[in-house]
Amino acid sequence: MAVLLLAEVNNGELAMDATAKAVTAAKALGDVTVLAAGASAAAAGDAAAKIDGVAKVLVAEDASLGHRLAEPTAALIVSLAGDYSHIVAPATTDAKNVMPRVAALLDVMVMSDVTAVVDADTFERPIYAGNAIQTVKSSDATKVITFRTSTFDAAGEGGSASVETVGAADNPGLSEWVEDKVAESDRPELTSAGIVVSGGRGVGSEEDFKIIEALADKLGAAVGASRAAVDSGYAPNDWQVGQTGKVVAPELYIAAGISGAIQHLAGMKDSKIIVAINKDEEAPIFQVADFGLVADLFEAVPALTEKLG
Amino acid sequence: MKVLVPVKRVIDYNVKVRVKADGTGVDLANVKMSMNPFDEIAVEEAIRLKEAGKADEVIAVSIGVKQAQETLRTALAMGADRAILVVAADSVDQDIEPLAVAKILAKIVEEEQPGLVLCGKQAIDNDMNATGQMLSALLGWSQATFASEVDIDGDSAVVTREVDGGLQTIKVATPTIISVDLRLNEPRYASLPNIMKAKKKPLDEKTAADYGVDVTPRLEVVKTSEPSERAAGIMVGSVDELVEKLKEAGAV
Numbered sequence: 001m002a003v004l005l006l007a008e009v010n011n012g013e014l015a016m017d018a019t020a021k022a023v024t025a026a027k028a029l030g031d032v033t034v035l036a037a038g039a040s041a042a043a044a045g046d047a048a049a050k051i052d053g054v055a056k057v058l059v060a061e062d063a064s065l066g067h068r069l070a071e072p073t074a075a076l077i078v079s080l081a082g083d084y085s086h087i088v089a090p091a092t093t094d095a096k097n098v099m100p101r102v103a104a105l106l107d108v109m110v111m112s113d114v115t116a117v118v119d120a121d122t123f124e125r126p127i128y129a130g131n132a133i134q135t136v137k138s139s140d141a142t143k144v145i146t147f148r149t150s151t152f153d154a155a156g157e158g159g160s161a162s163v164e165t166v167g168a169a170d171n172p173g174l175s176e177w178v179e180d181k182v183a184e185s186d187r188p189e190l191t192s193a194g195i196v197v198s199g200g201r202g203v204g205s206e207e208d209f210k211i212i213e214a215l216a217d218k219l220g221a222a223v224g225a226s227r228a229a230v231d232s233g234y235a236p237n238d239w240q241v242g243q244t245g246k247v248v249a250p251e252l253y254i255a256a257g258i259s260g261a262i263q264h265l266a267g268m269k270d271s272k273i274i275v276a277i278n279k280d281e282e283a284p285i286f287q288v289a290d291f292g293l294v295a296d297l298f299e300a301v302p303a304l305t306e307k308l309g
Numbered sequence: 310m311k312v313l314v315p316v317k318r319v320i321d322y323n324v325k326v327r328v329k330a331d332g333t334g335v336d337l338a339n340v341k342m343s344m345n346p347f348d349e350i351a352v353e354e355a356i357r358l359k360e361a362g363k364a365d366e367v368i369a370v371s372i373g374v375k376q377a378q379e380t381l382r383t384a385l386a387m388g389a390d391r392a393i394l395v396v397a398a399d400s401v402d403q404d405i406e407p408l409a410v411a412k413i414l415a416k417i418v419e420e421e422q423p424g425l426v427l428c429g430k431q432a433i434d435n436d437m438n439a440t441g442q443m444l445s446a447l448l449g450w451s452q453a454t455f456a457s458e459v460d461i462d463g464d465s466a467v468v469t470r471e472v473d474g475g476l477q478t479i480k481v482a483t484p485t486i487i488s489v490d491l492r493l494n495e496p497r498y499a500s501l502p503n504i505m506k507a508k509k510k511p512l513d514e515k516t517a518a519d520y521g522v523d524v525t526p527r528l529e530v531v532k533t534s535e536p537s538e539r540a541a542g543i544m545v546g547s548v549d550e551l552v553e554k555l556k557e558a559g560a561v
């Protein structure tokens with residue numbers, strides 16, 4: 001069986017972690033061909049060729065593919081689809097934008113956020129904010145899947161796949177890119193960080209979020225946030241962890257001033273070690289914490305920053 | 310311009326979901342059901358467009374069991390003008406897949422000719438995040454998913470999207486499909502007088518067969534199971550003790 005894997009490419013660069021994790025999931029299904037698409041994608045294609053388990057790389061470069069607009073990217077994938085039994089991608093916002101469109105164009109269902117491959121037709125995926133795991137068997141001719149990256153280890157490097165170029169499909173010209181607002185940061189990426197420090201509504205202000213960031217920086221960690229913290233403007237949207245934000249599973253997750261609503265737990269409960277700091281001993285976050293500390297975060301977090309490292 | 314808003318009846322987001330002991334699904338008998346929270350945001354946005362004079366009619370649509378009537382009445386009470394219920398399932402345990410939902414919606418779009426479809430980014434039951442994108446594909450329209458800001462201007466819309474890296478702004482040709490994210494707006498509550506008025510607003514009832522759409526699932530649910538439980542943790546008494554435990558565990 002042959003698998004087409006849409007690589008995560010941002011501004012010409014391969015997002016190695018997300019792509020390599022999806023490769024691990026895809027390898028179980030057959031020979032993996034990676035598609036690197038973008039206004040420039042050759043470098044991303046070369047990087048993808050080195051991922052262990054990649055059999056072939058297709059590079060598609062065209063201005064229309066520059067910002068991963070759904071319509072031209074989906075058209076490209078559909079133009080290649082005939083050769084593949086499975087079309088897959090890491091479950092990023094880009095892929096979630098594109099893959100259901102691909103599926104509908106092929107008249108098949110999509111399976112989002114798949115966490116386990118049972119066999120070529122059968123997959124596990126969380127539903128109801130991870131409160132249940134569904135095993136589904138697809139009867140579709142082509143399986144279209146996004147893989148939840150936090151449950152797969154990244155494939156190693158050391159491969160040397162062949163690289164070919166392919167042409168873009170016709171751009172339907174329905175949408176155009178206007179601008180990106182991307183916060184530059186030296187911190188590790190939230191979804192691949194070994195340690196994540198998250199703050200919630202309890203932090204109280206954007207200003208005070210600095211104490212969360214200071215702890216993160218001391219630990220070389222990424223910073224996360226609850227929806228309430230993002231809604232209140234304490235933290236940017238791309239820090240949101242949860243059912244409808246990012247799903248993380250670091251070695252260590254520290255939650256400060258977060259109550260532990262199911263929608264938040266959905267994004268972090270597979271972390272290896274969970275630390276919860278909350279002044280309310282009844283807070284549900286303590287039910288999933290390995291180490292719980294009932295304390296005022298304004299005292300505990302700075303003290304922790306000082307004592308660690 | 311007409312605005313079509315698909316709203317799904319789902320388990321209330323505050324309810325703790327229980328997996329049935331026999332693994333056939335989750336227990337939906339006698340639990341509180343509500344409108345999918347993202348769809349409330351979509352309804353709110355549609356009503357605001359009408360209030361701003363950019364839309365002249367808001368039509369809410371729901372596909373599923375007959376009880377989805379209640380969900381549509383909520384949309385009407387918020388301010389939608391009329392509603393269409395497409396009965397496609399006779400048991401609350403039967404979820405209609407996004408592909409089938411999108412096919413039915415595509416037929417309704419053909420009939421109603423809206424200039425905009427505003428849907429939720431994700432249904433909080435199946436967590437699929439697919440229907441809007443699928444509908445857009447079937448219609449050959451543009452799509453703008455995960456919207457946190459929407460500005461409709463004649464034959465185009467400028468939409469800011471919440472993406473992994475931050476925010477992306479795109480301009481899409483209309484008619485278009487916009488899927489809404491959490492921070493687009495804060496949905497209003499329906500007032501009692503509006504709830505009363507909603508009872509008199511038109512609610513058409515159809516079936517999937519009326520639209521000639523086969524809703525047979527493509528994904529057979531083999532089983533539904535509980536997620537793995539975390540081992541119980543411990544409470545620590547101080548920051549020092551926490552540091553010690555983290556060092557012992559090799560976490561820092």
Ligand SMILES: Cc1cc2nc3c(=O)[nH]c(=O)nc-3n(C[C@H](O)[C@H](O)[C@H](O)COP(=O)(O)OP(=O)(O)OC[C@H]3O[C@@H](n4cnc5c(N)ncnc54)[C@H](O)[C@@H]3O)c2cc1C
Nearest residue numbers: 200201202226227228242243244245257259263264279297
């Ligand atoms: C459709 C939908 C999707 C959602 N998606 C997400 C999602 O992806 N991610 C997400 O996080 N949420 C999500 N939510 C929201 C979720 O239901 C909760 O509302 C949210 O997680 C609460 O955030 P919080 O814990 O920061 O705030 P709260 O629940 O208000 O908790 C604040 C906590 O801080 C503690 N506290 C206050 N002051 C201090 C102090 N000085 N020191 C220590 N502790 C203190 C309090 O005791 C309390 O436990 C979603 C909700 C819906 C309806």
Ligand SMILES: Nc1ncnc2c1ncn2[C@@H]1O[C@H](COP(=O)(O)O)[C@@H](O)[C@H]1O
Nearest residue numbers: 315316372428429431432437438439440
């Ligand atoms: N059965 C349904 N009836 C009406 N709208 C639906 C239905 N299923 C999905 N939708 C719409 O599609 C959005 C995304 O759902 P999903 O693709 O299932 O995550 C929802 O927020 C609704 O706006």
